[in-house]
Amino acid sequence: MATGSQAGYQIARTTKIKLSDRNNIADQNMGVKLLLKDAHVEGIRYYDTYRKQGGYAAVEKALKMTPEAIVEEVKKSGLRGRGGAGFPAGMKWSFIAKPEGIPRHLVCNADESEPGTFKDRYLMEFIPHLLIEGLIVSSFALGSNATYIYIRGEYAWIPDILEQAIAEAKANGFLGKNILGSGFDCEIYVQRGAGAYICGEETALIESLEGKRGNPRIKPPFPAVKGVWDRPTVVNNVETLAAVVPIINLGGEEYAKIGVGRSTGTKLISACGNINKPGVYEIDMTISVEEFIYSDEYCGGIANGKRLKACIPGGASVPILPANLLLKTAKGETRYMNYESLSDGGFATGSMMGSGGFIVFDEDQCVVKHTYTLARFYRHESCGQCSPCREGTGWMEKILKNIDTGKGKMSDIDLLWDIQRKIEGNTICPLGDAAAWPVAAAIRHFRDEFEWHVLNPEECQRRNYGLAHYADAREVVA
Amino acid sequence: MEFSEEKLKKVDEIIARYPEGKQKSALLPVLHLAQEQFGWLSPETMDYVASLLKIEPIEVYEVATFYSMYNLKPVGKYMFEVCQTGPCMIKGSDDIVAYIGERLGIKPGETTSDGLFTLKTVECLGACGYAPMMQMGKHYKEHLTKEKVNAIIEECRRNAATNN
Numbered sequence: 001m002a003t004g005s006q007a008g009y010q011i012a013r014t015t016k017i018k019l020s021d022r023n024n025i026a027d028q029n030m031g032v033k034l035l036l037k038d039a040h041v042e043g044i045r046y047y048d049t050y051r052k053q054g055g056y057a058a059v060e061k062a063l064k065m066t067p068e069a070i071v072e073e074v075k076k077s078g079l080r081g082r083g084g085a086g087f088p089a090g091m092k093w094s095f096i097a098k099p100e101g102i103p104r105h106l107v108c109n110a111d112e113s114e115p116g117t118f119k120d121r122y123l124m125e126f127i128p129h130l131l132i133e134g135l136i137v138s139s140f141a142l143g144s145n146a147t148y149i150y151i152r153g154e155y156a157w158i159p160d161i162l163e164q165a166i167a168e169a170k171a172n173g174f175l176g177k178n179i180l181g182s183g184f185d186c187e188i189y190v191q192r193g194a195g196a197y198i199c200g201e202e203t204a205l206i207e208s209l210e211g212k213r214g215n216p217r218i219k220p221p222f223p224a225v226k227g228v229w230d231r232p233t234v235v236n237n238v239e240t241l242a243a244v245v246p247i248i249n250l251g252g253e254e255y256a257k258i259g260v261g262r263s264t265g266t267k268l269i270s271a272c273g274n275i276n277k278p279g280v281y282e283i284d285m286t287i288s289v290e291e292f293i294y295s296d297e298y299c300g301g302i303a304n305g306k307r308l309k310a311c312i313p314g315g316a317s318v319p320i321l322p323a324n325l326l327l328k329t330a331k332g333e334t335r336y337m338n339y340e341s342l343s344d345g346g347f348a349t350g351s352m353m354g355s356g357g358f359i360v361f362d363e364d365q366c367v368v369k370h371t372y373t374l375a376r377f378y379r380h381e382s383c384g385q386c387s388p389c390r391e392g393t394g395w396m397e398k399i400l401k402n403i404d405t406g407k408g409k410m411s412d413i414d415l416l417w418d419i420q421r422k423i424e425g426n427t428i429c430p431l432g433d434a435a436a437w438p439v440a441a442a443i444r445h446f447r448d449e450f451e452w453h454v455l456n457p458e459e460c461q462r463r464n465y466g467l468a469h470y471a472d473a474r475e476v477v478a
Numbered sequence: 479m480e481f482s483e484e485k486l487k488k489v490d491e492i493i494a495r496y497p498e499g500k501q502k503s504a505l506l507p508v509l510h511l512a513q514e515q516f517g518w519l520s521p522e523t524m525d526y527v528a529s530l531l532k533i534e535p536i537e538v539y540e541v542a543t544f545y546s547m548y549n550l551k552p553v554g555k556y557m558f559e560v561c562q563t564g565p566c567m568i569k570g571s572d573d574i575v576a577y578i579g580e581r582l583g584i585k586p587g588e589t590t591s592d593g594l595f596t597l598k599t600v601e602c603l604g605a606c607g608y609a610p611m612m613q614m615g616k617h618y619k620e621h622l623t624k625e626k627v628n629a630i631i632e633e634c635r636r637n638a639a640t641n642n
Contacts, residue, residue, distance in 0.1 A: 103497075115563045115602040146495070153510070153547045154603050156616040189495040194506050194545035197601070211505030211537075213544040229500055270607060272565045278607035316564060316602075357606065365568050373564045377601045383544075 031297075032258050032284040034246040034266045035239070039126055045161065047168035050129040058248040059174055062137040063182040070141035074244060076252030078264035083109055083200070083237030084315060084355040085430075086339050089244075095224040096142055097232040104232045106144035108135060108241055109205055110151035110158075113197040115316035115377060116357025119268035120238035122280040124151070124158050127242075128165035132188065134241040136174055137248055139186045142234055146187050150205050153194040162190050197381035201429045202235040204383065215383050216429035239268050259285040263338035267356055273311075274362035276300035285338035289313070290327045292337050293360065306362035309467060310445075313342055314354020316374050317434030319441030320367065321351050347441065366464045367449050371442040372400035378435035389432040392423040396439055403450060406457030413450050417443055479526050485511050489530060501531050505541055509548055518549035546600065554589045554596035556634045559613040560622075562599045565606035574610045574622050575599055581631060594638055595631075 043049035075090030227233020330349035608620035
């Protein structure tokens with residue numbers, strides 16, 4: 001048991017890589033920017049500049065189409081939900097019930113709270129009109145005359161920015177009554193949450209929007225049938241709705257040509273951790289993980305000349321991967337930054353695209369401690385409705401804290417495994433899974449590090465495990 | 479216990495965003511307004527909000543106790559809410575929490591005796607690329623260092639002195 005995950009664990013290259021791995025498709029699409037193309041244009045936050053850059057053309061085009069035709073374009077685009085689950089957006093739209101005489105609503109999920117994720121914040125803060133434009137088009141497609149943006153409460157300065165953009169759009173005839181003479185009325189309202197990760201789950205968000213605790217609902221009925229105020233509702237992530245703008249401008253088919261396989265279009269990745277250039281990047285989904293980490297165009301390599309130890313590629317709840325499984329799949333193939341490739345190998349040797357929250361760890365980071373902070377996070381954020389999650393997250397936090405502080409027993413590792421297995425799949429909403437997966441993956445790939453903590457209770461308080469089982473791994477490239 | 483005229487107008491404006499009879503939806507925004515004005519949510523404040531929205535007080539209590547941003551006891555004039563989740567932890571948030579505590583002589587969850595500062599540890603605020611960071615009122619303070627923390631504390635003290 002003590003050998004743990006040593007087999008197959010290799011040290012990642014620290015020198016800058018040659019980008020010869022890039023396949024031809026990637027070369028053709030290099031640098032495609034759809035959402036952030038104007039992010040650095042001065043004044044893009046304001047209507048005049050946004051309009052000058054071609055903004056609101058999608059609204060002009062969409063209002064001449066039928067709602068059904070817009071849904072069709074979104075279907076053709078292959079756009080998958082950018083909040084984490086990756087469900088095809090066009091299909092989600094097509095599920096909305098249309099009972100006679102009952103209003104329907106579009107709700108924008110801006111409750112971005114997945115640790116490692118800060119892409120929606122960037123979009124709303126710097127290019128708010130892109131979201132507003134996407135919301136108008138999507139509201140028209142879904143028949144929502146009152147659309148809500150539910151934004152996490154901590155982003156307290158952003159509602160002002162969004163409301164300014166809404167007011168500008170309204171002043172220019174893109175919101176309000178009879179938009180551009182189409183007969184379509186639409187208002188957009190911004191609602192702040194008040195600090196609850198769970199409200200990123202769509203039914204909890206709906207409860208919160210109704211002025212209640214963020215307790216997820218049992219599905220079915222799905223929001224598309226019975227959502228906010230029991231009306232048919234579609235809840236979409238900020239980035240998903242922003243992506244509707246280029247889809248309408250380009251046409252669904254053209255949009256689908258960007259990317260690869262079922263990973264069409266571009267994806268925003270928020271990169272953080274021990275890298276030289278943390279921040280929000282727009283990628284087309286044909287670049288390799290290695291390029292994303294080491295290329296100067298993106299993360300710029302590991303900070304301080306350290307070595308790559310591990311990475312959580314899609315927000316805190318997706319499985320952590322050690323460097324070797326991150327850069328290559330278990331089959332030894334290059335791993336790419338897209339839905340299929342990141343999940344290649346399932347949870348045994350793969351991970352997920354998730355929300356695009358890309359957390360990078362250098363050799364000095366402690367996986368046990370990091371996993372403990374995540375367990376604490378999920379315990380704090382569990383709504384308490386389902387006992388496996390309410391109790392299990394607390395137990396996992398306590399056990400991980402013990403191991404981290406040198407008070408753990410060897411049997412604790414198996415106990416942790418047992419608890420996470422009993423949470424997964426046994427809760428109303430996916431928070432239970434989200435809490436279980438990071439613990440499972442950390443044990444799966446870094447069991448030796450957990451065992452080292454147990455066997456060396458004092459030493460683990462003085463130093464981190466690092467890449468200890470490789471004698472030469474401590475040679476830091478300056 | 480009453481909202482300012484301006485806030486009452488705002489409450490009406492918020493209620494108008496929802497369908498007729500669904501004014502309970504305004505609860506979260508109105509609690510934010512109450513906290514802005516009164517600093518924290520006392521039982522009296524919550525009862526007042528319930529009466530404004532024509533809902534039962536218990537409906538307000540259960541919401542106020544669910545969301546982490548509502549203060550159920552008085553807090554300092556300046557609240558330092560330091561993120562301690564994974565991405566901030568690996569960038570040294572533990573040291574920042576310890577340093578602020580040392581500078582102010584308080585532990586997380588406590589308020590200085592002059593009522594000026596509260597230190598709180600919080601979970602992920604969505605600023606992982608700009609870690610370590612904290613929320614102070616409406617805004618984020620990012621890329622924190624000891625020097626930056628010193629400057630923020632000094633600035634708060636100066637502002638408090640000139641406002642009083």
